[in-house]
Amino acid sequence: MDLLDDPFSVRPFADHGLLLTFGDAIDADLSRRIAMLTDTLEAESLEGVVDYVPSYATLVVLIEPGTADPVRIVDRVHHLWRRIATASPARKTEPEVLIPVRYGGEDGPDLHHVAQVTGLHPDEVIRRHAGGAYQVGAIGFSPGFAFLIGLPPELAVPRRSTPRTSVPRGSVGIGGKQTGIYSLETPGGWSLIGRTSLTMFDPDRDPPSLLKAGHTVRFERVSSPVTVRPEPDRANLHATAHHRDAVEVLEPGLQTSVQDLGRPGYGRLGIAPGGAADRAALTAGNRLVRNPDGAAGLEMTLAGPRLRFLRPGRIAITGADLGACLNGMRVPVGARRVVGPGDELAFAEGQGSGVRAYLCMVGGIDVPVQLGSRSADLTAGFGGFEGRALRAGDRLQVGDERAEAVFRHLPEVSSGGNVIRVVRGPQVERFDEAAWRTFFSREFTVSSQSNRLGARLEGPAILSVGGADIISEGIVTGAIQITGEGQPIVMLPARATIGGYPKIATVIAADLDRLGQLRPGQRIRFEDVTAATISGW
Numbered sequence: 305m306d307l308l309d310d311p312f313s314v315r316p317f318a319d320h321g322l323l324l325t326f327g328d329a330i331d332a333d334l335s336r337r338i339a340m341l342t343d344t345l346e347a348e349s350l351e352g353v354v355d356y357v358p359s360y361a362t363l364v365v366l367i368e369p370g371t372a373d374p375v376r377i378v379d380r381v382h383h384l385w386r387r388i389a390t391a392s393p394a395r396k397t398e399p400e401v402l403i404p405v406r407y408g409g410e411d412g413p414d415l416h417h418v419a420q421v422t423g424l425h426p427d428e429v430i431r432r433h434a435g436g437a438y439q440v441g442a443i444g445f446s447p448g449f450a451f452l453i454g455l456p457p458e459l460a461v462p463r464r465s466t467p468r469t470s471v472p473r474g475s476v477g478i479g480g481k482q483t484g485i486y487s488l489e490t491p492g493g494w495s496l497i498g499r500t501s502l503t504m505f506d507p508d509r510d511p512p513s514l515l516k517a518g519h520t521v522r523f524e525r526v527s528s529p530v531t532v533r534p535e536p537d538r539a540n541l542h543a544t545a546h547h548r549d550a551v552e553v554l555e556p557g558l559q560t561s562v563q564d565l566g567r568p569g570y571g572r573l574g575i576a577p578g579g580a581a582d583r584a585a586l587t588a589g590n591r592l593v594r595n596p597d598g599a600a601g602l603e604m605t606l607a608g609p610r611l612r613f614l615r616p617g618r619i620a621i622t623g624a625d626l627g628a629c630l631n632g633m634r635v636p637v638g639a640r641r642v643v644g645p646g647d648e649l650a651f652a653e654g655q656g657s658g659v660r661a662y663l664c665m666v667g668g669i670d671v672p673v674q675l676g677s678r679s680a681d682l683t684a685g686f687g688g689f690e691g692r693a694l695r696a697g698d699r700l701q702v703g704d705e706r707a708e709a710v711f712r713h714l715p716e717v718s719s720g721g722n723v724i725r726v727v728r729g730p731q732v733e734r735f736d737e738a739a740w741r742t743f744f745s746r747e748f749t750v751s752s753q754s755n756r757l758g759a760r761l762e763g764p765a766i767l768s769v770g771g772a773d774i775i776s777e778g779i780v781t782g783a784i785q786i787t788g789e790g791q792p793i794v795m796l797p798a799r800a801t802i803g804g805y806p807k808i809a810t811v812i813a814a815d816l817d818r819l820g821q822l823r824p825g826q827r828i829r830f831e832d833v834t835a836a837t838i839s840g841w
Contacts, residue, residue, distance in 0.1 A: 311385050314378055315730035316838050318810035319369045321780040323730045324381060327361040330481075330775060332439045332453045335360050337388050339440075339518025342572060344384055350377055357571040357778030357801050358517045359442040360453070364778030366571065369813045401519055403485065403500050404526045405434065405476050411499035414464075418478060418495050421461045432456045433497065434523040438483065440515050442776055443574040444802030447684045448487030448505025448513040451776065452521055455483045467493035474500045476523070487513070487574075488684055498523075505574075507674045507686040513573040549699040550615050550665065556695050557609035557651065562669050562688035563662075564600040567677035571778065571801045578687070578798050579679045581660055581756060581820025585623035588714045589664030592620035592640050599668030599703075600678040602694075604661045608651025609694065611663075613643040617702065618666045624658025624821055626651045637661070658821040667702040682756065683798060722747075722826070724794075724818065725833045726784065726809035734768040734806040735786075742766055743808060744832055748792060752824040756798035759822050765790030768806045776804040782811030782819065784830075794819055812837055 315323040327334045335358075342358045345365075352372025357364040365377060407430045408415040419426040438452035445451070460481045468491060471477070475486040477494030486492060487504035504514050515521065553560075563586065566579020580586040580603055587597045602609075608626045620640045621628045628635040629650050635641055643649075649663070671678050671689055680688020689698060728740075735743070748763035772788035779785070783795045785805035794811065795803075796819055811819060812833060822828065 311382070311389060315732075316374075316727055316810070317364070317366075317730060317780045317783060318727040318812045319837050320367055320782070320813045320816075321810070322365040322367065322374060322377065323777065324363045324365065324378075325361060325777075326363070326385075328775075330360045330441060330453055332441070335439060335441045335453060336518050337391075338363055339516070340388050340391075341381070341384055342517065344388070345381070348380070350380065353377065354568045355571040355577070357444070359444070359777045359802050360451075360775050362775075362777040364571075364780065366568070366780055399520075400437070401515060401521050402524055403476075403502060403521060404524050405498040405500050406526055406529065407433075407476075407498035412476070412497040414477075414495035415497045418459065418461050418497055422458055424458070429459060429497065430525055432459055433478075433483070434525050436522075438521045438523075440517050440519040440521060442517060442802055443513065443515065443572065444776070444778070444800055445484075445574065446486075446488050446490050446505075446800070447507075447570075447574045447576075447681075448515065449574055450484055450487075450504070450513075450515040450519075450521070452483050455481055457481065459483075461495055463493040464495065467491055471496065472499065474502065474504065476500060490683075505684075507684075511573070512570075512575070512675060517572060548615060548701065550613065550617060550702040551700040552612045552614055553609060553694050553696055553698040553700070554612055554648070555610040555650075556693065556698075557604055558607040559605040559682075560609045560694045561603055561680040561682060561692075562600050562671050562694075562700075563603040563679045564668075564677055565598045566679055566797060567675045567687075570675055574801050575675065576681065576683070576798050576801060577781065578681050578756075579677065580662065581796055581798075582623050582662070582817045584817045585660070586662045586664070588638070589620045589622040589662045590668070591714055592622070592638070593618050593664050593666040595664060595666060595668050599664065600671065601662050601664040601669060604651070604663065606659055608661060610648065610650040613647045613649070614645055614699075615702075616642070616644050618642055619649070620664045621661060622664070623661040625655045626661045627653050627655065628661070657823060657826070659823045660820055665702050667704055670701040670703040681798070722828045723831050724828055725812050725815050725831045726782075727812060727834045727837050728809050728832065729807070729834075730810075731768070731774065731806040731808065734770060734774075735766070735808055736769055739766045739768070739808070743792075744830055747827045747829045750822045750824050750826045750828065754822065754824060756796055758796050758799055759794040759819055761792040761794065761828075763791070766792065766808065768808075772806065773804055774806050776802045779803045779807065780810065782813075782816050783807045784809045784811070794822075796820060 312326045355366040438454035441453040471492035476498040479494035563580045566577040568577045685691040748761035751760040
């Protein structure tokens with residue numbers, strides 16, 4: 305591969321991301337060079353760059369519209385890549401990471417299945433799996449989950465036809481031509497051949513992920529039982545006795561969680577930016593009570609909670625109208641109220657459109673900061689209130705009141721309408737004219753299976769040319785992936801950081817908050833604004 309002959313292509317993720325593609329195959333040397341490039345770019349702190357997500361053959365640069373200059377960023381990458389591409393060979397700058405694994409038994413329940421499929425004895429499967437060196441090509445199925453390059457080809461086995469609903473953290477698996485380590489307890493479809501006692505991801509550790517792209521990994525067979533360190537008791541992890549309880553949860557609602565503006569900057573470790581699904585609504589609520597824009601509030605979904613206030617304060621309700629009532633009296637969206645001890649806030653049947661409302665209190669919800677944010681990552685189980693949605697009996701605290709002296713204009717919040725504006729691509733060539741006509745002329749219905757990770761849509765099938773799989777690469781909020789069944793999934797802030805489906809289009813930054821208010825059963829359509837959005841790039 306000549307890394308200087310037409311070194312990389314550039315495709316936009318609407319107006320808030322760039323996809324840089326350096327090759328069309330999984331190659332350990334290329335992946336290592338992309339990791340080196342990412343390290344160099346991160347050290348330079350380019351203006352307007354929010355995050356970097358390296359993968360096997362690509363690098364995604366997430367940018368702030370109106371602040372970042374895409375042309376200057378690409379020029380800088382060209383300059384750096386010429387130096388990195390000519391380094392011969394790509395040097396290993398990190399020490400090898402040795403992963404002790406107990407193979408087989410209850411720790412590797414699929415070892416004999418892998419042996420049967422490959423025609424090898426189980427001991428030979430172990431010997432070959434533990435016999436070579438691997439390289440981290442990408443991280444991103446979940447925080448700290450490393451996809452490893454270097455699996456002996458004779459050990460490749462198809463993914464399970466029916467994924468497990470829960471895979472123990474530390475499990476070592478094989479999926480297709482790849483092997484990897486489950487960093488968290490998650491669903492998974494890989495064949496499990498062993499387990500390690502190492503903690504692959506810990507949000508309270510620096511760095512939180514044991515592995516990153518470019519690392520070299522070796523497995524070591526051990527016979528001692530696997531003892532996985534228990535998850536920390538997040539209820540007692542960070543005591544904040546200097547604040548008094550301010551809110552008691554009487555009923556939790558459908559899904560109520562602590563959210564702020566998220567934790568960008570950790571994409572290369574597989575950590576989603578997260579935060580409020582409707583950032584403008586949360587910001588508006590904070591400004592109404594004169595908090596900083598990034599103060600934490602409560603995000604409430606479809607059916608709101610019932611809360612009792614335990615101390616005096618000021619509150620604001622923004623976002624969707626879920627029928628807020630303070631002591632039985634309706635509270636309109638966008639209103640401020642003074643509350644006192646014993647007052648109760650409940651939610652009746654909502655009015656109008658939207659699915660998420662926000663409760664902001666002066667001082668902000670006070671929970672521990674993890675990886676730069678108070679937001680709950682409900683998938684990974686950290687941040688927010690004990691890493692989970694609220695439950696009856698929970699008590700929340702608020703920070704010190706530091707109201708802003710000057711009132712700031714409220715941001716424009718999500719409005720109605722069923723048209724979502726998008727920019728084509730980045731996988732433009734994977735869709736023919738019939739697919740584009742369908743995508744832009746037909747309506748799609750928001751599925752009840754939608755959540756904070758993504759809005760699943762139902763409608764006419766959109767089939768990609770060459771199948772539904774691509775080499776996994778970074779994705780952004782608003783990216784629209786097309787599944788093997790031809791159905792779109794629009795990525796929301798709690799999304800994974802990489803994905804392996806082709807992306808037909810990306811929602812522009814101005815419409816991202818509207819995605820967080822899409823209601824199950826709502827019908828939407830897409831409008832092509834490609835030319836107007838990226839004409840100056």
